[in-house]
Amino acid sequence: MTTPIFVWLRRDLRLADQPAFRAAAAKGPVIPVYVLDDEGAKHRRMGAASRWWLHHSLASLAADLERAGSRLILRRGRSEEVLAALAAETGAREVHGLHHVEPWWRNAERAVGKLLDLTLHHGLYLAPPGSVLTGGGTPFKIYTPFWRALQERMPPAPPLPAPKLTAPENWPASDKLEDWQLLPTKPDWAGGMRAEWTPGEGGAAERLETFTRRVARYAERRNLPAMLGTSRLSPHLHFGEVSPAQVWHAVANAGGSVATFLGELGWRDYAANVIHQFPNYGARSYKEEYDRLPWRTGPEAEADLAAWQQGRTGYPIVDAGMRELWATGWMHNRVRMIVASFLIKHLLIDWRRGEAWFWDTLVDADYGQNAVNWQWSAGSGVDANMFVRIMAPLTQSPKFDAAGYIRQWVPELAKLGDAEIHDPGLLRPRGYPAKIVEHTVGRARALAAHAALKAG
Ligand SMILES: Cc1cc2nc3c(=O)[nH]c(=O)nc-3n(C[C@H](O)[C@H](O)[C@H](O)COP(=O)(O)OP(=O)(O)OC[C@H]3O[C@@H](n4cnc5c(N)ncnc54)[C@H](O)[C@@H]3O)c2cc1C
Numbered sequence: 001m002t003t004p005i006f007v008w009l010r011r012d013l014r015l016a017d018q019p020a021f022r023a024a025a026a027k028g029p030v031i032p033v034y035v036l037d038d039e040g041a042k043h044r045r046m047g048a049a050s051r052w053w054l055h056h057s058l059a060s061l062a063a064d065l066e067r068a069g070s071r072l073i074l075r076r077g078r079s080e081e082v083l084a085a086l087a088a089e090t091g092a093r094e095v096h097g098l099h100h101v102e103p104w105w106r107n108a109e110r111a112v113g114k115l116l117d118l119t120l121h122h123g124l125y126l127a128p129p130g131s132v133l134t135g136g137g138t139p140f141k142i143y144t145p146f147w148r149a150l151q152e153r154m155p156p157a158p159p160l161p162a163p164k165l166t167a168p169e170n171w172p173a174s175d176k177l178e179d180w181q182l183l184p185t186k187p188d189w190a191g192g193m194r195a196e197w198t199p200g201e202g203g204a205a206e207r208l209e210t211f212t213r214r215v216a217r218y219a220e221r222r223n224l225p226a227m228l229g230t231s232r233l234s235p236h237l238h239f240g241e242v243s244p245a246q247v248w249h250a251v252a253n254a255g256g257s258v259a260t261f262l263g264e265l266g267w268r269d270y271a272a273n274v275i276h277q278f279p280n281y282g283a284r285s286y287k288e289e290y291d292r293l294p295w296r297t298g299p300e301a302e303a304d305l306a307a308w309q310q311g312r313t314g315y316p317i318v319d320a321g322m323r324e325l326w327a328t329g330w331m332h333n334r335v336r337m338i339v340a341s342f343l344i345k346h347l348l349i350d351w352r353r354g355e356a357w358f359w360d361t362l363v364d365a366d367y368g369q370n371a372v373n374w375q376w377s378a379g380s381g382v383d384a385n386m387f388v389r390i391m392a393p394l395t396q397s398p399k400f401d402a403a404g405y406i407r408q409w410v411p412e413l414a415k416l417g418d419a420e421i422h423d424p425g426l427l428r429p430r431g432y433p434a435k436i437v438e439h440t441v442g443r444a445r446a447l448a449a450h451a452a453l454k455a456g
Contacts, residue, residue: 004029004090004168008083008097008112010105012124012240013061014201015068015162019121020096025163031092031172032065033083034058036076036180043104044282044367047360049329052190053199055182057239060200062177070165074175080111087116089172098123098240101272102367103279125269126156126244129276132269139277141382146273147266154262155252156245192327193363197235204236208250216256222264225321225332226404231261232330234364237268244268271368274382281381282355282371290380290387294449295350304347307436308339309357311410314435316422317397318342320409327409329363334400340377341391346442348449351378387450390443397422 005024009032015021024030038045046054062072075082087093095118100106112118122128132150133139140146184190198206211231214221221229236242244265251258275281285291296304307313311322321335331339336358343354355374359365375381379389397406403421407414412432413421420427428434437445 002028002169003094004031004092006030006083006086006092006095006116007032008079008095008118009034009061009072010097010100010240011238012098012100013057014204014241014243015061015064016201017123017159017243017246018098018162018240019123019160020098021165022160022163023119023121024094024096025165027094029166029168030070031073031086031090031168032061032070033073033075033086034061035079035082036074036175037079037082037108038104040078040104042107044102044359047362047365048184049193049361049363050365051182052184052193052329053197053235053239053363055177055180056197056199057241058177060202060241064201065165068162068165069167071167071171071174073172074177074180076175076180078111079108080115083112084115086172090168090170093117095119096121099128100124101129101275103275106279123243123245124240125272126150126248126265127153127269129269129272132273139273140270141274141277143267143270143383146270147263150266150269154248156248159243159246159249193329196328196330197363199235199239199241201241204233204241207231207233207236208242208247212250212254215251215254215258215261219257219260222260223334223400225335225400225402226408230333234366234369235330238364238366238369268369271366271372274372275368278382281375282367283352285351285378285380286375286382287380289453290351290378293350293387293453294348296348301347301349304436305343305349305353307433308343308347308349308354312433313342314428314433315342315393316406316410316413316424317393317402320402320406323409324405325358325361329361331362332405334396335402335405336373337377338391338393338396340374342393344378345387345390345446346393346437346439348442348446351375351380388447390446392439392443394423394439 005028007020007024007030065072093116095116097120099120099122127150132146221227311319313319318339321331321339325331340354343349344351351374355370358370376383376385379385379387403418406421412429416424416427
């Protein structure tokens with residue numbers, strides 16, 4: 001009897017260009033295992049939108065594995081305990097997986113490594129986090145030099161095809177996906193997500209294919225929320241349904257502004273590089289004094305936070321973004337920057353409250369990318385952005401031609417003309433809220449709080 005080998009899956013849910021599958025398949029029969037492990041004390045429990053995505057991604061992977069003559073074994077609990085129990089059941093000792101950068105996954109990797117023969121491969125990023133170093137051998141803190149150094153190591157190795165899998169003589173039992181209750185039921189708020197997304201390796205490949213026809217015009221369209229200018233690959237990349245190397249090689253020869261797009265993939269690697277250095281980045285301001293900024297708290301601040309979450313701030317571009325997020329689990333990057341700045345500066349609410357809302361509602365919620373971008377918006381991060389750079393939503397909205405976007409997501413305003421829709425003023429229809437804070441008032445309050453912080 002040949003001893004089977006585990007492939008331990010987390011957010012690397014694909015068969016092609018998946019080095020753990022390839023290495024395991026080369027050695028013997030493979031048992032692919034997904035362990036639902038996000039209840040531990042140091043784990044960040046996945047948000048509701050991520051759980052929705054995960055359900056469908058696992059269903060898709062299970063179907064792909066069945067077609068390849070294999071199966072997906074689902075178990076729930078602490079990774080090391082589950083894998084050790086499965087080892088006792090099956091006789092397997094060897095585990096292959098991909099390196100993950102989140103602090104809880106790094107803990108789990110250490111724990112599994114103590115009990116079983118674990119081999120970790122790289123495959124989630126263009127380059128292994130922690131491996132892109134300055135001339136002095138230290139990790140980069142700033143994006144631009146990081147990207148310059150990363151590019152010197154590009155292109156990534158050509159993607160690997162899906163391996164041929166051999167089944168073990170006996171399969172261990174699997175949980176039923178439905179029993180994990182990852183999908184919302186009462187109420188079922190996922191209709192907008194079902195309409196927008198096809199989780200899984202097949203859905204990712206389709207998105208990538210259609211995007212390769214648009215990538216040449218990426219630079220001119222990427223900041224316009226009313227256009228389909230970006231790839232919308234982020235949730236697929238987050239769940240590992242497509243590898244960044246596959247994306248790189250698919251677009252590299254498309255011409256036009258492909259370099260701008262590859263630079264965004266570089267931001268994804270940069271975020272992982274920051275988390276690798278500062279595992280607590282999602283919980284604490286890198287510039288520690290920002291945790292002492294006199295952030296607003298109490299009932300009024302809570303009411304403002306709720307208005308922001310519900311898309312009822314009276315700022316059409318902010319409200320459109322927050323409603324797009326609620327309906328589809330995704331928001332355009334330009335609008336993410338605007339709503340984040342608005343929460344932190346105009347409402348003077350701690351960036352971590354916004355980070356937490358995004359974590360729960362984004363289908364692409366990613367510990368590194370979310371934290372790096374929120375700390376960038378707050379000016380509290382490791383990069384050079386400053387708190388006092390305050391985005392003006394009413395200027396951003398016409399500048400990036402957001403009228404059509406606002407009409408789509410804030411239907412109360414749909415009848416307003418292009419000149420008024422960004423700031424309805426006296427034309428504000430009944431049912432649409434007045435501004436919760438005037439721009440100049442919010443701006444002055446934020447600058448005063450910052451000055452107080454600096455004065456000590
Ligand atoms: C406040 C805030 C929070 C964010 N939270 C997340 C998050 O939790 N998860 C997430 O994937 N992205 C996050 N982003 C980054 C960015 O908004 C999304 O990656 C992007 O909008 C996804 O759309 P796309 O796939 O069409 O991107 P494209 O423009 O097509 O870019 C391609 C890929 O590059 C990566 N990328 C693009 N922009 C960034 C960026 N600024 N930082 C890091 N990686 C980037 C993504 O993986 C993206 O899929 C956040 C941005 C802000 C301002």
